[in-house]
Amino acid sequence: MKHPENLVYSRSHEWVKFIDETTALIGITDYAQDALGDLVFVNLPEVGDEVTSGEPFGDVESVKAVSDIFSPVTGTVAQINEDLLDAPENLNEDPYGAWMIRVEHITDKEELLDAAAYIAFYESEEE
Amino acid sequence: MKLIFERGKKGQGCTLLPPCDVPEVELPVPMRGKKPKLPHVSENELSRHYTELAKQVHGVNDGFYPLGSCTMKYNPKVNERAAALSGFTGIHPLQPEHTVQGCLEVLREASQMLCEITGMDRMTMQPAAGAHGEFTGLLLIKAYHDSRNDTARTKIIVPDSAHGTNPASAAMLGYDVVSIPSGPDGCVDIGKLKEAVGSDTAGLMLTNPNTVGLFDKNILEITSIVHEAGGLTYYDGANLNAVMGLVRPGDMGFDVVHLNLHKTFSTPHGGGGPGSGPVGCKAFLAEFLPGLLPVPADGGLCMEAPEHSVGSVKAFYGNFLVVVRAMTYILMLGREGIPAAAKNAVLNANYMMQKLKDIYPMAYDGTCMHEFVMSLEKMKHEIGVSAMDVAKSLLDYGIHPPTMYFPLIVHEALMVEPTETESRETLDEVIAVFREIYETAGKDPRILHEAPVKTYIRRPDEVRAARKAVLRWSED
Numbered sequence: 044m045k046h047p048e049n050l051v052y053s054r055s056h057e058w059v060k061f062i063d064e065t066t067a068l069i070g071i072t073d074y075a076q077d078a079l080g081d082l083v084f085v086n087l088p089e090v091g092d093e094v095t096s097g098e099p100f101g102d103v104e105s106v107k108a109v110s111d112i113f114s115p116v117t118g119t120v121a122q123i124n125e126d127l128l129d130a131p132e133n134l135n136e137d138p139y140g141a142w143m144i145r146v147e148h149i150t151d152k153e154e155l156l157d158a159a160a161y162i163a164f165y166e167s168e169e170e
Numbered sequence: 171m172k173l174i175f176e177r178g179k180k181g182q183g184c185t186l187l188p189p190c191d192v193p194e195v196e197l198p199v200p201m202r203g204k205k206p207k208l209p210h211v212s213e214n215e216l217s218r219h220y221t222e223l224a225k226q227v228h229g230v231n232d233g234f235y236p237l238g239s240c241t242m243k244y245n246p247k248v249n250e251r252a253a254a255l256s257g258f259t260g261i262h263p264l265q266p267e268h269t270v271q272g273c274l275e276v277l278r279e280a281s282q283m284l285c286e287i288t289g290m291d292r293m294t295m296q297p298a299a300g301a302h303g304e305f306t307g308l309l310l311i312k313a314y315h316d317s318r319n320d321t322a323r324t325k326i327i328v329p330d331s332a333h334g335t336n337p338a339s340a341a342m343l344g345y346d347v348v349s350i351p352s353g354p355d356g357c358v359d360i361g362k363l364k365e366a367v368g369s370d371t372a373g374l375m376l377t378n379p380n381t382v383g384l385f386d387k388n389i390l391e392i393t394s395i396v397h398e399a400g401g402l403t404y405y406d407g408a409n410l411n412a413v414m415g416l417v418r419p420g421d422m423g424f425d426v427v428h429l430n431l432h433k434t435f436s437t438p439h440g441g442g443g444p445g446s447g448p449v450g451c452k453a454f455l456a457e458f459l460p461g462l463l464p465v466p467a468d469g470g471l472c473m474e475a476p477e478h479s480v481g482s483v484k485a486f487y488g489n490f491l492v493v494v495r496a497m498t499y500i501l502m503l504g505r506e507g508i509p510a511a512a513k514n515a516v517l518n519a520n521y522m523m524q525k526l527k528d529i530y531p532m533a534y535d536g537t538c539m540h541e542f543v544m545s546l547e548k549m550k551h552e553i554g555v556s557a558m559d560v561a562k563s564l565l566d567y568g569i570h571p572p573t574m575y576f577p578l579i580v581h582e583a584l585m586v587e588p589t590e591t592e593s594r595e596t597l598d599e600v601i602a603v604f605r606e607i608y609e610t611a612g613k614d615p616r617i618l619h620e621a622p623v624k625t626y627i628r629r630p631d632e633v634r635a636a637r638k639a640v641l642r643w644s645e646d
Contacts, residue, residue, distance in 0.1 A: 083636035106632040107575040109334070132637070169551075 044073050047139055052161035053115040053153060058139065065149045067116060068142040071103070074165050076138045080105040082131040087123045087143060094120060094146060096153045101143065103134065118149035171226070173643055174219050178211035207645070226626045228570050229440070234592060234600050238541045238573035238585025239333070239381060241411045241433035242440070243515075248502060249436060249495035258494050263486040267472050274471040277487060278464040280497040281448065287500075287508065288407070288427045289420020290450030292476075295488040296461040300408060302483065303428025303447030304339035304375070306460060309480045310426055310451055311373045311402045312343055313458040317478065323372035323401065329358055331381040331577045333408060345372060352579060356382040356534045358392055367399035377406040378422060379413065379539035381577045383519070383585070393423025402426065402455075410434045411589070412516055412540035415509030426451045435496035446492035461487065514590035515540040518597060522588055525601045529608045533580040541587035545580050555611040555618050557582040562629060563610070565622040567603045 050058045056075035060068040076082070084104035094100040099111035100120075122145040127133055133141040156164060211219070229235070235242040252258075261270050281293035297303040308326070315323045326340035327348045337347040350366050353359040357380065367374075374396045379385045386392065393403045405424035411434045419427045431446040432439040439445070451459065460483045462473035473487075503511060516539050523532060523542040533543040546557045561571030561584065573585040588597060611618050622628060 081633040083633060104636075106636055108578050 044077065045139075046073060046158040046161055048158050050139070051155035051157060052164075053113065053155060054164060055113040055115075056165070057113060057115050059115050059152075059155060060142070062145075065118070066121070066145070066147050067118075067149060069100075069115065069144050069146060070142045071112060071134060071138055072161070073138045076135050079103060079110060080107055082134050085127045085131045085134065085143070087127065088120050090120055090123060092120045094118060094144070096151050103131065112143065114146070115153050115155060116146055116149045117151035118146040121145045121147040171222055172219075174209045174211065174216075175207070175643055177219060178209060178215050180210050182210045182212045182215070184211070184213045184216060227441075228568075230591075233568045233570065234588075234596060235570040236572050236586045236588050236600070237570060238383075238543070238587040239408055239576070240439070240573065241408075241430070241540075241587060241589060242570075243411070243433075243436055243589040244591035245436050245438050245495075246499065246502065249498045252498040253491045253494045258491060268470065271470050273490065274464045274473065276494055276497060277490070278471060280493050280500075281450075281464075283497065283500050284429060284448060285450055287414055287418065288405075288410075288429065288450050289418030289422075289424075290427055291453040292456035292459060292463065293448050293450040294459045294461055294463065295446065295448050295490070295493050296482065296484045297428065297447040297449055298484050298489055299432070299443060299445035299447045300406075300428060300430045301335040301339055301447075303430075303449050304335055304404075304406065305342055306447075306449045306480075306483050307404050307426040307428050307451075308339055308343050308345070308373070308375075309460070309483070310449070310455045310458045311404065312345075313478065313480050314402060314455055315372055317458075320400070322370055325370050326372055327363070327366050327374045327396070327401075329376065329380070331356070331579050332375065332377070333381065333406065336375045336406060340375065352380075352382075356380065356384050357386045357388065360388055360391060360395070363392060363395055367395055367401060369400065371396065371399045371401035373402040373404055375404045375406060376424075377409050378419075379409045381409075382534055382543050382580065383409075383412075383538040383541040383587075384534060384536075385412075385539055389422045397423065404428075408433065409540065412512055414512045415505075416512055420452065425455060431492055431496040436499045437492045437495040444489040444492055446489045446496070448488075448493075511590045512540075515588075518588040518590060518592060519586070521594070522586060522597055522601060525597075526604055529605065530584075533583065540589070541585055543577065543580050543583050543585045546582040546584060549611065550582050553611060553615050555615045557584050559615075559618040559621065560584065560604075560607055560611070563607045563618050563621040564603065566624045569600060569603060 050060050052058050052072060056072045058070050058072050082103050082105050087101045094114035096114060096117045098114060100114040101112045102109050103112060124142050127141060127143065230242055230244050257272055261273060277295055281295060285291060285293050297306045324346055325348050326345040327350055328336045329352055330349050331352050340347050348366050350362045351359055378389050396403050402425045403423060405419040405427040407427055407429040410429060414434060427450045429448050431437050457477045458480050459476045460480050462475050464471045465474045519538050519540050519542055523538055530544040531548060533545045546560060550556045557574050561574050564571045575583055576585060577583060
């Protein structure tokens with residue numbers, strides 16, 4: 044399982060890629076897609092929606108269950124990855140290529156982990 | 171297997187009507203421009219089609235069916251006998267009330283019995299199933315707050331172990347859903363509940379025993395916390411089988427209840443219905459109940475809409491014959507039989523749990539109610555055998571798998587509800603099967619990965635079915 048060094052991670056298993064101080068791409072981690080299993084449906088917010096750190100902005104559905112996806116940052120949705128709506132399997136096949144939303148005007152964020160800390164976090168959670 | 175459209179050929183058919191002995195009349199301007207595509211099959215082809223379908227299913231008449239949270243108990247045949255009486259089947263919902271007094275009496279008596287069992291004051295039989303009952307119950311809660319101009323109450327609190335239908339029903343009514351976490355004991359975290367309630371709380375939805383099969387001992391405190399905040403309390407009757415005749419939701423502090431007659435009261439279940447999800451309420455909510463309710467009039471009964479009824483949630487009186495079956499069940503068991511059934515359901519679940527817990531880790535320690543949840547997380551981690559593999563393997567033994575991957579708060583969950591209608595011998599056989607599967611998994615996990623091998627179809631491709639759903643037949 045890979046977790047790129049250039050990203051930061053939330054404890055609810057989302058990754059964040061900061062493009063600049065107040066703009067970021069958000070997706071789900073390799074660990075998350077593996078735990079969820081094959082995804083069959085994705086629900087994303089609309090452009091212009093406000094997202095809040097620690098609150099759900101969308102959900103994904105696998106054959107097992109529906110799971111909320113939490114926003115690690117507070118800001119405005121500038122773009123959504125519409126390809127995912129027709130091809131949710133991209134989240135399984137390429138979790139770090141398949142970003143879900145691009146958020147602008149970020150005013151707040153939760154405490155995020157680097158790759159090593161994230162791996163240590165989920166490994167301790169598994170025990 | 172072939173679809174009905176792929177059987178037979180043009181020219182074949184069933185002759186159901188005698189030859190026409192009156193002049194034929196052409197109907198003016200048909201509403202439908204094109205003739206519907208109907209199958210062309212002879213009577214024996216038709217009969218074979220349904221027999222072949224029946225061979226592919228598994229119901230309580232085929233074998234053990236421990237589907238947690240679903241109460242797949244046996245449906246006594248006497249219920250069918252009662253529901254088939256011509257006085258119940260040969261009626262029309264619009265015929266004059268004085269000609270169907272017996273049927274109105276059934277509606278009244280059944281609702282009185284179910285009110286007694288749940289501790290409610292009035293009940294509607296209109297909702298067709300559980301989630302429909304949830305929606306109806308929430309309609310009552312909304313109507314109550316609206317009637318007091320208390321319109322700032324926009325939130326419904328739901329524990330994270332709840333059935334997915336609870337938050338879905340609340341969302342259908344436009345409520346915001348607030349999910350509160352369960353404590354390590356699997357019960358409601360009282361501290362979190364206190365934080366969640368406020369002047370915006372419309373109500374709380376809860377099952378007790380809850381979705382992990384445990385009776386929440388803090389139930390009186392839970393319902394009073396919600397009441398003190400001005401909210402109402404809704405009891406999801408999915409798990410009533412564990413407590414019927416022993417504890418009443420009304421006495422636990424609940425204001426609204428839905429029942430699943432097709433679970434707790436032994437009417438047929440699954441396969442698309444018809445089900446029945448009556449909703450009972452305390453007297454102060456009765457004025458909002460949907461549909462028509464039987465009330466005394468002129469020495470008999472008539473049907474009348476409550477004063478501030480929310481309207482109808484289904485045509486006429488709901489699935490009436492399901493109510494007849496449930497009433498037959500209650501009358502057959504009687505005052506002693508109803509609680510005895512609940513106690514046996516709890517005993518059967520605990521018996522199985524005790525006989526399996528040395529090899530299948532249980533999600534929660536202690537005594538369970540009518541169902542228990544095991545977690546196969548360790549097994550998956552260590553030997554790569556998942557809850558899904560064990561479930562698929564059970565199929566090869568002619569056993570319907572337990573509920574899988576639910577509740578969501580337990581990883582690799584298998585939720586087993588044996589119900590009271592299974593004998594100790596059956597339980598012992600099933601326990602032996604579970605133990606055999608465990609041994610096989612340890613020796614050669616590949617056998618479980620391959621399962622099932624004896625069923626009509628092996629493992630369906632669930633992912634492809636969800637992503638590329640084919641929902642209807644078409645000619646090309």
